[in-house]
Amino acid sequence: MTDATADNSPAGPLNSSEYARRLKKRHDAEWRFRAYGLGAIFIGLAFLVTLLWTIVSEGAPAFLQSEIRLNVTFDKAEIDPTGTGNIEDIMKADYAVMVRQALREQLANVGNDRAARAAAHRLLSSGADLQAREIVLKDRTAIGQKREIWLIADGDVDSFLKGSISRDTPEDRRRISNQQIAWIEKLQAEGRLKSRFNTTIFTRGASANPEMAGVGVAALGSFMMLVITVLLALPIGVAAAIYLEEFAPKNRFTDLIEVNINNLAAVPSIVFGILGLAVFINFFGLPRSAPVVGGLVLTLMSLPTIIIATRAALKAVPPSIRDAALGLGASKMQAIFHHVLPLAMPGILTGTILALAHALGETAPLLMIGMVAFVVDYPGGPLDPATALPVQIYMWSNLPERGFIARTSAAIMILLGFLLVMNALAIWLRTKFERRW
Amino acid sequence: MEMARTMTETKAVGASSTEAPKFKIKMSGRGVNVHYGAKHALKTVDIDIRENQVTAFIGPSGCGKSTFLRCLNRMNDTIDACKVSGDLKLDKQDIYDKSIDVVQLRARVGMVFQKANPFPKSIYENIVYGPKIHGLATGKQELDEIVEKSLRGAGLWNEVKDRLLDSGTGLSGGQQQRLCIARAIAVSPEVILMDEPCSALDPIATAHVEELIDELKSKYTIVIVTHNMQQAARVSQRTAFFHLGVLVEEDDTANIFTNPRDERTQGYITGRYG
Ligand SMILES: Nc1ncnc2c1ncn2[C@@H]1O[C@H](COP(=O)(O)OP(=O)(O)OP(=O)(O)O)[C@@H](O)[C@H]1O
Ligand SMILES: [Mg+2]
Numbered sequence: 001m002t003d004a005t006a007d008n009s010p011a012g013p014l015n016s017s018e019y020a021r022r023l024k025k026r027h028d029a030e031w032r033f034r035a036y037g038l039g040a041i042f043i044g045l046a047f048l049v050t051l052l053w054t055i056v057s058e059g060a061p062a063f064l065q066s067e068i069r070l071n072v073t074f075d076k077a078e079i080d081p082t083g084t085g086n087i088e089d090i091m092k093a094d095y096a097v098m099v100r101q102a103l104r105e106q107l108a109n110v111g112n113d114r115a116a117r118a119a120a121h122r123l124l125s126s127g128a129d130l131q132a133r134e135i136v137l138k139d140r141t142a143i144g145q146k147r148e149i150w151l152i153a154d155g156d157v158d159s160f161l162k163g164s165i166s167r168d169t170p171e172d173r174r175r176i177s178n179q180q181i182a183w184i185e186k187l188q189a190e191g192r193l194k195s196r197f198n199t200t201i202f203t204r205g206a207s208a209n210p211e212m213a214g215v216g217v218a219a220l221g222s223f224m225m226l227v228i229t230v231l232l233a234l235p236i237g238v239a240a241a242i243y244l245e246e247f248a249p250k251n252r253f254t255d256l257i258e259v260n261i262n263n264l265a266a267v268p269s270i271v272f273g274i275l276g277l278a279v280f281i282n283f284f285g286l287p288r289s290a291p292v293v294g295g296l297v298l299t300l301m302s303l304p305t306i307i308i309a310t311r312a313a314l315k316a317v318p319p320s321i322r323d324a325a326l327g328l329g330a331s332k333m334q335a336i337f338h339h340v341l342p343l344a345m346p347g348i349l350t351g352t353i354l355a356l357a358h359a360l361g362e363t364a365p366l367l368m369i370g371m372v373a374f375v376v377d378y379p380g381g382p383l384d385p386a387t388a389l390p391v392q393i394y395m396w397s398n399l400p401e402r403g404f405i406a407r408t409s410a411a412i413m414i415l416l417g418f419l420l421v422m423n424a425l426a427i428w429l430r431t432k433f434e435r436r437w
Numbered sequence: 438m439e440m441a442r443t444m445t446e447t448k449a450v451g452a453s454s455t456e457a458p459k460f461k462i463k464m465s466g467r468g469v470n471v472h473y474g475a476k477h478a479l480k481t482v483d484i485d486i487r488e489n490q491v492t493a494f495i496g497p498s499g500c501g502k503s504t505f506l507r508c509l510n511r512m513n514d515t516i517d518a519c520k521v522s523g524d525l526k527l528d529k530q531d532i533y534d535k536s537i538d539v540v541q542l543r544a545r546v547g548m549v550f551q552k553a554n555p556f557p558k559s560i561y562e563n564i565v566y567g568p569k570i571h572g573l574a575t576g577k578q579e580l581d582e583i584v585e586k587s588l589r590g591a592g593l594w595n596e597v598k599d600r601l602l603d604s605g606t607g608l609s610g611g612q613q614q615r616l617c618i619a620r621a622i623a624v625s626p627e628v629i630l631m632d633e634p635c636s637a638l639d640p641i642a643t644a645h646v647e648e649l650i651d652e653l654k655s656k657y658t659i660v661i662v663t664h665n666m667q668q669a670a671r672v673s674q675r676t677a678f679f680h681l682g683v684l685v686e687e688d689d690t691a692n693i694f695t696n697p698r699d700e701r702t703q704g705y706i707t708g709r710y711g
Contacts, residue, residue: 250517320554324617326515328567328624329544338566339556 055416059409065198065211066153066161068124068187070102072132076144079136085143090136095129099151106192107183119180123187125152127212152200153193155211155403157184161195164402201410205376206387206395210403213396215411217375221291221386222360222418228295228382229302229359234352236299237306244307245314246336265304272301273368281369288370292382297369298359305358309351313344346433353426357419363390389415463488463628463658464509464546469523471504471513478504482523482684484677486628491650491659493669493690496679497705502662505679506630509660510546511539527628544571547626551633553613555605555620560597563605563616564588567624583623591619592649611642618649622657629653631661635668647672666706670694678702 013019079093080086100121104110110120128151135149136142156175159165161184171178187193204214244261248254276297280286286293317340325335341348366372371391379386387395393415396408464486471479479501486492486509494502504513511532513519525532532542544567555563564584568574574583584601588594593615597608605616614634621629631650635643650659650672663669669676670690677687678701686693686702697703 318554320550320552321556322515323512323548323550324554324556324620325566327510327512327543327548327550328570328620329540329542330566330570331540334570338570343557 055409055412058406059411059413061162062201062403062406062410063198064162064195065200066158067150067194067196068103068106068153069148069150069192069194070099070106071146071148072098072102072151073146074098074132074136074142074144080143085140091133093133095132095136099124099128099132106190107186116179119177120183122154123157123180123183125154125211126209127207128152130212150196152211155209155401157193158211159402160184161193201407202414205378206374206392207376210399210401210407213404213407215389215392215414217378218387218389218392218411219414220378221294221371221375222388222390224291224379224382224386225294225298225388226356226360228292229298229356230352232295232299233302233306233355237303237352238310238348240303241307241310241314242336242341245311246332246340261304261307265308268364269301269362270364270368272297273365275300276365276369287383287385289373289375289385289387290383291379291386293369294366294371294386294388295382297365298362301362301365302352302355302359305355306348306352309355310344310348313347313351314340316347317343346430349429349433350426353422353429357422357426360418360422361390361415363388363394366391367394389418460487460490462486463528464660465524465526466505466508467524467526469505469508469521469525471501471508471522472520473516474518478682479508480682484684484687486658486660487675488658489654489656490674491654491661491672492675492677493673494660494662494677494679495664495666495669495705496685498664500679501682502679503632505684506548506632506660506662509628509630510543510548512543512548514539544624545626546628546630547621547624549614549617549621549629549631549634551636553610553617553637555608555613555616557604557606559602560588560605560608560616561601563620564623567620571624573624587619587623588616590622590653591615592645592652593619609642611638611645614638614642614646615649618646618653622653626657628658628660631659633662633664636664643668666694678705680705 075093075098076083078098079090081089100117103124104117104120107120110116131151132149135147156165157180160167160176160181165174165176167174167181176184184193200212201214202219203216204212205217207213244254244258248257276293280293280296281288286296321339321343322335325339326332330338366388371387372395373385373387374395375385375387389411393408393411396404396411399405462485466482466484469479469482470477482505484505494506496502507513508521508525509532513521521533527542527546530537532546556566558566561584564587565574565580568580568583574580585594585598588597593612596612597603597616605613608616614637618629618631618634635646638646647668650661653659661669661673673690675687676690676693678685678693678697678699680701686697686699688698693702694706697706
């Protein structure tokens, strides 16, 4: 009573000038702390913006690609000499001759000089014949007909049009000759050479020519690995977490397991790659460069994260829900599967998706199991050779051509796009299934 | 020494206060000891719980009321450190016997918790969950009947009959607690254990639940833990006073409140401690 009165009197310790000074110090400290926090956030944002800006400004041009519109005659005598549509004949026909012929007809003034013809032919990508073949494979009625098709221009033409090859450079040090520039301008004037949206980068596999290279095969490889990872890591991880959290007796042995799982989550990913190499490839004899091995390695890598996230989600379910179910006579398993698990689901899914997003961007362990491969064709199954998005980025980043530099950044953008989608999915799932109790 | 004397006395007086035994013993404990690890939480408790009566457990915080209540439907099994010894019987059958299935026991001895804990599902699903897992009903019609009967039994039917598919967690605190009671009676238990069911409720909701308990005792045997002396006096026929893990005194409620034999009981009910 007396103390309270003393505190309220003007002379009390809460009214002294000493107290006011300390109060001001406290507020100052708080203000400084906020300033540090804001500063840290701004520095972080600045780095992020710089990073994104570099990648986008480097990569954006790669989403446009120069293409030449030509009237190609699909020579029946070459493609289908027997008239039976024999697939072998169609596959081995020389389409390059046809597209070059079409190009020369279009340019009209190439002449018969070998060097001049070669220079003209270099305007087209060396993959143009593949494009012509694909048209026939898709539509047999094209055989013996003249079709107007868009063919990919050579990487140097593309670089020239995008301004990375300057016309001011002396001709002998330029990758494009004056004659070629003249042809390019002629084709442009006729509306036959244009920058078009680049579908190649999404659909094709590895190629030595930047204009014919794409992340399609790598994306399919990554997708297969993720599917394998989800199918294995989710059930195994959730089951392990449920067992450890709900059923396992609490003793030294389970403590040891718990410590080890936490440690595994911190093991550098390349170690999992070495493990995969030793166990799956050398011991079990699975093929190198195969998505199945990649998926298994990523499963091992994601398991600890999924187990930890699942256990945290299970722990976060209020015990009163368990009690309610048990009190009604539900068995332990019923209580868990009917009540606890559904409530923990948002947390489990979020954790899983984040683990998968991590796995999608993982490169080091995949290098160890030989997924650094030059794979042109789509893998038919998880045992066929494939590569992965981040590995493709790594491989392209080692190449000097201007086209590959742009494609490296473009592939990074595609990978970031996938990661963004996965994270958005995680957030969406969390808000959708989150229930209050 | 003193404790032993009190207990024999308790039994003698308890028996003499009801001339002809018009009641049946539904549950009983003999020499029940509970340890949480090294902590001796309940010390040699002997008690009889009478059928179709309300028995109230009172006593200061931490004296072991909840612990004993949770022995009666073996909810203590979920606590690893908890070790129960002694004889606990339901209808003369040892409930800790190996042959007893705890799932069936908990269906026969239902429980209502201190904090209302409806499942975050619809009111309807809350009620039918118990009958479903025990296979007490087949078909929608039977389940509908159980839902109506249980909600009427818990005095909640009129308030929620138009929104059975709304979430159980959307109800008010008092309604949630009555929903939990309805959920417990939906499996037709024989005994209902209530651990401070009204501690989070306002006086009006409390009055509702108390009325309900009074009605329920015609069909069920009820054990209720309460910190509210008036509540114990209002709803119970028998009262047991626990102190520091010891069952000090167990008698007709009227006797406990007007004429306690142990001075610890006297001290507690007159508010000297606790
Ligand atoms: N899970 C547990 N682990 C260890 N000790 C426990 C546990 N539960 C209860 N105890 C101890 O057992 C004793 C009795 O606890 P109990 O919960 O039965 O008390 P209570 O009479 O219900 O108290 P309250 O009125 O506060 O609810 C207390 O000393 C408590 O610390
Ligand atoms: Mg308690």
